[in-house]
Amino acid sequence: EEQLVETGGGLIQPGGSLRLSCGASEFTVDANYMAWVRQAPGKGLEWVSVVYSGGTTYYADSVKGRFTISRDNSKNTLYLQMSSLRAEDTAVYFCARGPYDRSHLDYWGQGILVRVSS
């Protein structure tokens, strides 16, 4: 069964950088539409970034210029490089897959907590 596992979260100081990883099983990351979605404590879902199967990327305005989504085909892993982190970036970050570009998200990772605090 398809599975996604996020790693790399933790406590980071404001202004710092962190890279989240999302390892995939039973499907290839580079051939799929992949997304990062986050959820601040007690809040709703917020889209962060997507990468289309062909490589086109998009970002939410709140993270544009600070976050970068990428893929490593050899490791079958999706990444989210986060820099200039702010307190408002504190959230559980989920990676997810869509069966085709611009689709719904049918498989989700379990989520990883990123806490930005001094």
Added chain:
Amino acid sequence: IQLTQSPSFLSASVGDRVTITCRASQGISSYLAWYQQKPGKAPKLLIYAASSLQSGVPSRFSGSGSGTDFTLTISSLQPEDFATYYCQQLNNFPPITFGQGTRLEIK
């Protein structure tokens, strides 16, 4: 595109029929999905393309609507259905947008 769910909070009993509404600020055809999320867990896809049931999801869940108004209906609430539900539009993005969520609790 803004998505507005109503109600934001719903209290119901096992066996009840419940309906959650999602209204888009502009037409999105049938490009809408519904997710269920339980505390501490990832969202789970229930419905896509407004009315298509995701594989493995019980048939008591159904979706309808097109354009700007959509509904998620649970025909007979089961104990495991008490959760938060989100709609998501897929027509015009970026940005991908979610509704604010509807929390369904046991009466």
